[in-house]
Amino acid sequence: MLGKNDRTGMTLENLKQALIDHLYYIQGRDEQFATLNDYYMALAYTVRDRLTDRRIKTAQTYFQKDTKVVYYLSAEFLVGRLSANNLINLGIYDEMKEATKKMGLNLEDLLEQEEEPGLGNGGLGRLAACFLDSLATLEIPAMGYGIRYEFGIFDQFIVDGWQRERPDNWLRYGNPWEIARIDYTVEIKLGGHTEAVTDAQGGYRVRWVPQDTVYGVPYDTPIPGYRNNTVNTLRLWSAKASEDFDFQVFDAGQYTQAVAEKTFSENISKVLYPNDNTPQGKELRLQQQYFFVSCSLQDIIRSYLRNHDNFDQFSNKVAIQLNDTHPSIGVAELMRLLIDEHALDWNRAWDITRQTFAYTNHTLLIEALERWSVSLFGRLLPRHLEIIYEINNRFLDEIRRKFPGDRDRLERMSLIQEGDDKHIRMAYLAFVGSHTTNGVAALHTELLKRDVMHDFYxxxxxxxxxxxxxxxxxxxxxxxxxxxxxxxxxxxGDRWVKDLSELRKLEAFVDDAEFQKTWREIKQDNKRTLADYIQSDNNLEIDPDSMFDVQVKRIHEYKRQLLNALHVITLYNRIKQHGASPSDVPRTFIFGGKAAPGYFMAKLVIKLINSVAEVVNNDPDVKGLLKVVYLSNFSVSLGQITYPAADLSEQISTAGKEASGTGNMKFALSGALTIGTLDGANVEIREEVGEENFFLFGLDAQEVMAMKAQGYNPLAYYRNNAALKTVIDQIASGFFSPKEPALFKSIVDSLLYKDEYMLLADYQFYVDCQEKVSLAYQDQTQWTRMSILNVARMGKFSSDYTISEYCKSIWHVEPVPVSLEDCELPTPRLKPSLVDQV
Structure with missing residues (x-):
């Protein structure tokens, strides 16, 4: 028998015994009949046990010390696979590897069994996951809140060059990392109407009489810090029906109708970002956003009131960060809870709300700043519409006092966009209801102040x-x-793992020939790993000695994967016409990323890339010089083998369109050099690594705006650049789609008659810069030097640094170390849970 202290011990024998116990008692299998998945589940439960001990001590510490807690509200958390990360942060990866080896197992094989939670689209969700890791590592009291989507972002597969989607049923084998907290279930109201009532003191109050109610059930995932005792929590909400089954209707023989309420309610957390091209899709998205925000705010208030009898200290103990506009309904919801449920007066509730919330803006694209139809909003959230109108009236009075007589400003800044179909501007609500608004890169923040939110600035x-x-x-x-x-x-040394600025010490080895040699060998090993994956997944052989030119990210017109494709065709034409030039180096162009299911142009770009690949990869004239690969179903796990293998990182969005980007940081941190525009965090990366170690091209944000203001004419570039004209004519003629010559007409028309994202204006700059890349790559000693300096100078781009800045100047929170010694706890003021009440 293992003693009490051995139950979550870290020794080799502790781990081995725990694996056997979980296999037998949790999975119900012995070693003779166990599958790889059984062993993986046993491993996950073994690790979770060790996290649970620390998670409980963490919660006890926060409660005992009544700490200020950061609550991070995000519609996306793209956490990736958790097993290896948790083993590393606990410091037992090697011990677990040895324990599984002694059982005749391979740890890497077990880790591959883990389903990846696809709870996000890309950068936004991955950033949120990085922030949770850093909050725990920095020992900051924090909790993440989001939605437990039953189906995450779709699985992408490529059929005849086209993206196809199938459901991401990531929960089909269960999720060993989560723990359901049924006792913290909360009730969510939807629809209905409001009524004016008089409270016991004779005051005016409003009562919301809902049409429907839904329950939110929380599921907790532990988030450990690196080599410390802190384990914070990611709490994801799942929607459950208030009534599972109407027996009387069923008894009448109408089964579908009998479970209709359950189906309606549970659709809310069914799928990540339902397509909002239809009225039903728009309504479901708004339901999702309100659902997880209301669940979270009710939970935050419940937690706060365990230690407090009133709301006097609320904003001193609670910091809520709105990750983009998706949770911005939280401003109105917190007001509703404080006024309607806890009987605070308006002014006091508004002061608390504005002192509690902070808002992160993640976009410069006007169309991406969420707006909701007033009619839809009023039908689904009638009380919140009243509150937003009142917030807006008081805000407009503030504007009138500061800018008397400026009617245009009132219209521009109003939370309600007037017109035949009125809309609520959610970014404006988030700003007005928060004490701080931040951008996510220096350029992005300046453009927010100058353009998108200039009136507010x-x-x-x-x-x-x-x-x-x-x-x-x-x-x-x-x-x-x-x-x-x-x-x-x-x-x-290893201090860099928690202090990335330590990487600066690598500069001492930048000209060390032996160090450079080892650096190159590691890059080649990583390239061979990716090449093996491509051989297996794409059935395509690529040369690890070629330059890996990589662009992996969400497919969107402003990210300009199409510009990259135009360059591929340009190189192909040049080699076909003139043969390889002295500056040419063998290149493998690697694309990857998902397009939103309803985004036709993005899907057409994927088809074009695959059509170009079909031509290039089968032409003997360019064999050994060019290859084109499309990685299907790009994910966090695939990113972990792609970023380290890249030689060149493509960060080529139109200047002024990308808020920040984080893929640019992941590439550079693994030694890839960047070709990019002065957009997003590229600007700061270039400043840090040195302009001589960055391949810059293209118009800057001001030049883009000036050119558009003067009347940009893409046709002029087409007519005056023979190479560009040839490329576009090939696409238009059906050279890459002989069975459907007009297939890419939409792309050609978009480029020639609109070119919203200035591809043709930047085309020659890009082609010329790529020539410089090829010449630089031929000098491997210099290239390796540049690669080392890119890694050495990435300290600023650690999420640890970012989070420390949030802590200092937005949240005003301090680290709270956790001891594994028992905490002496005061008796909490327990309240009956919703489950007890119902």
Missing amino acids: EMYPEKFQNKTNGVTPRRWLLMSNPKLSDLITSKI
Whole structure:
């Protein structure tokens, strides 16, 4: 028998015994009949046990010390696979590897069994996951809140060059990392109407009489810090029907109608971002956003009231960060809860709300700043519409006092966009209801102040801050690039894992021939790993000695995967016409990313890339010089083998369109050099790594705006550039789609008659810059030097640094170390849970 202290012990024998116990008692299998998945589940439960001990101690510490807690509200958390990350953060990866080996198992095989939670589209969700990792590593009291989507982002597969989607049923085998907290279930109201009532003191109150109610059930996932005792929590909400079954209707023989309420309710957390091209889709998205925000705010208030009898200390104990506009309904919901449920007066509730919330803006695209139809909003959330109108009336009075007589400003800044179909501007609500608004890169923040939210900046300049995004070095270097991590640690020690600025010490080895040689060998090993994956998944052989030119990210017109494709065709034409030039180096162009299911142009770009690949990869004239690959179903796990293998990182969005980007940081952190525009965090990456170690091209944001203001004519570029004209004519003629010559007409028309994202204006700059890339790559000593300096100078782009800046100037929170010694707890003021009440 293991003693009490051995139950979650970290020794080899403890781990081995725990694996056997969980296999037998949880999975119900012995070693003779166990599958790989059984062993994986046993492993996950073994690790979770060790996290649970720390998670409970963490919660006890926060409660005992009545700490201020950061609550991070995000519609997306793209956490990736958790097993290896948790083993690394606990410091038992090697011990677990040895324990599984002694059982005749391979740890890597077990880790591959884990389903990846696809709870996000890309950068937004991955950033949220990085922030949770950093909050725990920095010992900051924090909790993430989101939705437990039953189906995450779709699985992408390519059929005849086209993206196809199938459901991502990531929960089909269960999720060993989560724990259901049924006792914290909350009730969510939807629809109905409001009624004016008089309270016991004779005051005016409003009662919301809903048409429907839904229950939100929380599921908790532990988030451990790196090599400390802190384990914070990601709490995801799942929608459950208030009535599972109407027996009387069923008894009448109408089964579908009998379960209709359950189906309606549980659709809310069914799928990540339902297509909003239809009225039903729009309504479901709004339901999702309100559902998880209301669940979270009710939970935050419940937690706060365990230690407090009133709301006097609420904003001193609670910091809520709105990750983009998706949770912005929280401003109105917190007001509703404080006024309607807890009987605070308006002014006091509004002061608390504005002192509690902070808002992160993630976009410069006007169409991406969420707006909701007033008619839809009023039908679904009638009480919130009343509250928003009252917030707006008081806000407009503020504007009138500061800018008397400026009617245009009132119209521009109103939370309600007037017109035949009125809309609520959710970004404006988030700003007005928060004490701070931040952008996510220096350029992005300046463009917010200058353009997108200029009126608000003129009125409240003190509310704007910048917090440049970052990535966690645990997953994006230590875990994804272990050989490079080991080399770095052998030279400068391992403090860089928690302080990325330590990487600056690598500059001492930048001209060390032996160090450079090992650096190149590691890159080649990583390239062979990716090449093996491509051979297996794409049935395509690629040359690890070629330059890996990589663009993997969400497919969107402003990210300009199409510009990359135009360059591929340009190189192909040049080699076909003139043969290889002295500056040419063999290149493998690697694309990857998902297009939104309803985004036709993005899907057509994927088809074009695959059509170009079909021609290029089967032409003997360019064999050994060009290859084109499309990685299907790009994910966090696939990113972990793609970023370390890249030689060149494509960050080529139109200047002024990308808020920040984090893929640019992941590439550079693994030694890829960047070709890019002055957009998003590219600007700061170039400043840090040195302009001589960055391949810059294209118009800057001001030049883009000036050219559009003067009347941009893409046809002029087409007519005056023979190489460009040839490329576009080939696409238009059906050269890459002989069975459907007009297939890419939409792309050609978009380029020639609109070119919203200035591809033709930047085309020649890009082609010329790619020539410089080829010449630089021929000098491998210099290229390796540039690669080392890119890694060495990435300290600013750690999410640890970003989070420390949020803590200092937005949240005003301090680290709270956790001891594994028992905490002496005061008796909490327990309240009956919703489950007890119903």
